[in-house]
Structures are given as C-alpha cells and as structure tokens.
Amino acid sequence: MPHTSSAPRLGDLERTLMEQLWDSAAHRPDGASVxxxxxxxxxERGLAYTTVMTVLDRLSKKGLVTRERDGRAWRYTPAGTRxxxxxxxxxxxxxxxxxxxxxxxxxxxxxxxxxxxxLRAALSEVEQRRG
Amino acid sequence: MLALLxxxxxxVLAGVAPRLMARLVSFRRAPRAALVAWQAVSxxxVLAALxxxxxxxxxxxxxxxxxxxxxxxxxxxTLLVLGRLLLSGHRIGTRLRAARTRxxxxxxxxxxxxxxxxxxxxxxxxxxxxxxxxxxYCLPGRRSRVVLTQGALAALPSDQLDAVxxxxxxxxxxxxxxxxxxxxxxxxxxxxxxxxxxxxxxxxLLVEALADRAAVRASSPLxxxxxxxxxxxxxxxxxxxxxxxxxxxxxxxxxxxxxxxxPVVVAGMYAYAGAVLVLxxxxxxxxxx
Ligand SMILES: [Zn+2]
Numbered sequence: 001m002p003h004t005s006s007a008p009r010l011g012d013l014e015r016t017l018m019e020q021l022w023d024s025a026a027h028r029p030d031g032a033s034v035x036x037x038x039x040x041x042x043x044e045r046g047l048a049y050t051t052v053m054t055v056l057d058r059l060s061k062k063g064l065v066t067r068e069r070d071g072r073a074w075r076y077t078p079a080g081t082r083x084x085x086x087x088x089x090x091x092x093x094x095x096x097x098x099x100x101x102x103x104x105x106x107x108x109x110x111x112x113x114x115x116x117x118x119l120r121a122a123l124s125e126v127e128q129r130r131g
Numbered sequence: 132m133l134a135l136l137x138x139x140x141x142x143v144l145a146g147v148a149p150r151l152m153a154r155l156v157s158f159r160r161a162p163r164a165a166l167v168a169w170q171a172v173s174x175x176x177v178l179a180a181l182x183x184x185x186x187x188x189x190x191x192x193x194x195x196x197x198x199x200x201x202x203x204x205x206x207x208x209t210l211l212v213l214g215r216l217l218l219s220g221h222r223i224g225t226r227l228r229a230a231r232t233r234x235x236x237x238x239x240x241x242x243x244x245x246x247x248x249x250x251x252x253x254x255x256x257x258x259x260x261x262x263x264x265x266x267x268y269c270l271p272g273r274r275s276r277v278v279l280t281q282g283a284l285a286a287l288p289s290d291q292l293d294a295v296x297x298x299x300x301x302x303x304x305x306x307x308x309x310x311x312x313x314x315x316x317x318x319x320x321x322x323x324x325x326x327x328x329x330x331x332x333x334x335x336l337l338v339e340a341l342a343d344r345a346a347v348r349a350s351s352p353l354x355x356x357x358x359x360x361x362x363x364x365x366x367x368x369x370x371x372x373x374x375x376x377x378x379x380x381x382x383x384x385x386x387x388x389x390x391x392x393x394p395v396v397v398a399g400m401y402a403y404a405g406a407v408l409v410l411x412x413x414x415x416x417x418x419x420x
Contacts, residue, residue: 018240089237103230105302107267111363122384129388130352
C-alpha cells in the first residue's frame, strides 16, 4: 500500500461503513446491500456507489465483514459485533499468549494483583527521591 | 584449533555471558549502553558460530584425520546456527507481521482517531478504543499506531498521559520492535542446551527503561511512576490470565528513582561492547593469517 494522501481517508471510510453496518445490524440481520449502505449514509458525504462497493470489498478481504450473494448483488454483514471485535482486540493486548510481547509495545507489560504492593512501595521510593 | 575456540566462544557468549550480565542490574541505569552491550554480545555469538566453518577451511590444505573431525564439527555448528537463524527469523517475522496486520485492521475500524492534548500541542493520530480497561500500546511497523483505551484516558491526568504518549513514541521512533524481534529470533535460534532466557527478558526490560527516559523528559519521574501505578491497578484484575508477575514493572519504577550512571561507567560499557565484538573477528583473522 503506497503512502498517498487518500490512505487515511480510506481508513475513515472503512470505519464509517463498519459503524453503519453495526448500527443497521439490529433491523437488518441478513446484512445490507451496497445500495442500502449508501442510502443510510448522510447525503453530504457525497460518496459514489462504486466507492462504497470498493470499501465493502476491502473490508470483506480483511475478514471484517462477510458477504453473501443475493441475486445479482452482495449483502454485507459485520463479521462480529462491535463488542466482540473490541474484546478480540483487547485479548490480543492483554493475554500473554504466544507473541503478544513482540507484536505490540506496551506502556505497562502487565501486572498481577500480587505485584501491586511491591509497586506501591516502589512508587513511594520515587515520591521520596523525585517528588 | 581456532575453529574449536570459535565454537567455544559462541557457546560462552550465548549461554554463559547472558546469565552473568543479567545479574548486573545496576547497569540498567544506563539502558542505551546496556542495550548496545547486549547487542554486541549476541552479535558476537552469532559471528563466532558462523565463523567456525570458515576458520576450519584453512585446514583443507593439510589433510589429517584429527583435522577432518574439527572441520566437520565446525561446519556442523555453523550450518546448524545459520539454518536455525534463517528458519526462526522467517517464522517469527511472518507470524509477527500477520498478527500486527490483523490487529491494525481491527484498531482502524474500532478505534476513533482522537486528537489528544499533549502539553501545549495537540497530538494527532492517536486511536482510542472504547473499553474500560486502561491500557496503552503501540503497533510498530511502517503504518504504526498509538492506541489508548477510554479507560486509560479516564485514569490518567494530563501529565501522566504525556508520559505514556512519550513512552510509546520512543518505542516507535527507536524501532524497539526490531530490537525485540532480533532477540526473539536469536532466542529461538540458539540450541536448547545453551539457550538462556535472560537475554530476551533483560532486553525487554531495557527497552522499557529506555522508553521511560523519554517519558521522564516529557513529564517527570513521578508522573511516569504514577502512570505505571494507575495502569497496573486498572489491569491487575485481568492480569491473572495474562502477563505480569515477573517484577518488571517494579524494576522500572525503581529505575525512575535511581540516579543516572556515572559517565565513566557508561564509557566502560561501550568499550566492553566493542571488545566483545572484536573477539570473534580477531580469531577468524588469526585462522586465516
Ligand atoms: Zn513500553
């Protein structure tokens, strides 16, 4: 993916369309077509049909939405609820599984309840010497 | 004989030196120099192992049984280390990049890019995940991201937030991910009997200590320590399933209270790094002289 000025805008569009799909999932359990997604978006966004189609296609390649044929068109459904995908993201950041520690760089590399007392003692050392 | 010496040197640098170096905890007060020393030792170990076969090749001119044994052994060590390096480098690299891509794709649709006020300026490009558990991290790589949760924004006053953001930026700017990836690959490349977990653990801690220094420069030692405390308290209920428990966080906190290393000691650490790196090259040179 080349670094172009349109790259961040594409990311914004992906998020907007995902939010649209999540919001409409309640009353459209069978998913939404490109047309339906486009019509639900505020008109001032002025998005073209093909743009919406391209972005939905990208989202399905990433496995964030699933699609199913409906006649000549596709119907798009989020691959998970916002909550379940957030939970997956948080699990990846908090679990000690496999390569978590090399995948992301944290501010805090985890702390157990047993460690908190030791941390409090260390904090009061900092307070005394640097406070 | 020099080929055997190189094999021995590789084993000492990979298996013995890390155990000794990990005990010198006061050197953590100079994390940058300590990281250079760790890199020098690990690189010297790799160089020694890879030089064993080339050093033994000079034996080919005089063919005797004993020398064939040495040549065979040296070649086996070199090929084994080279093979394991390439294999785990490929495996770990592929896995890390796939995990990061998946994570970035999730973050990009789930987290809102929120301008967060950092000091006087607005810090753009920070993603905020709608979750109550306070956490802060960055996704390294070409399309890097700094991610905070709503819980972290709620738990951190502005000076502590400055510390956290400066810490994450230091990780990204310094490409600390490459350093950790390198040591993870090395860790898995070293044959089991000589492998020491100390190197990887210590390098992780030093990388954190280095980023903490950036946090201190952006705020203060106290704000950085309090931010660590705040996130530790917020995450502790969940940590039973996850990371932590190895005392890393308390060690970082105590480094925030410690005085800086005297410059003469830091100079000595760099000299040590240089000397260690010269060792395998000197032996190889002697073998071919
Ligand atoms: Zn960190």
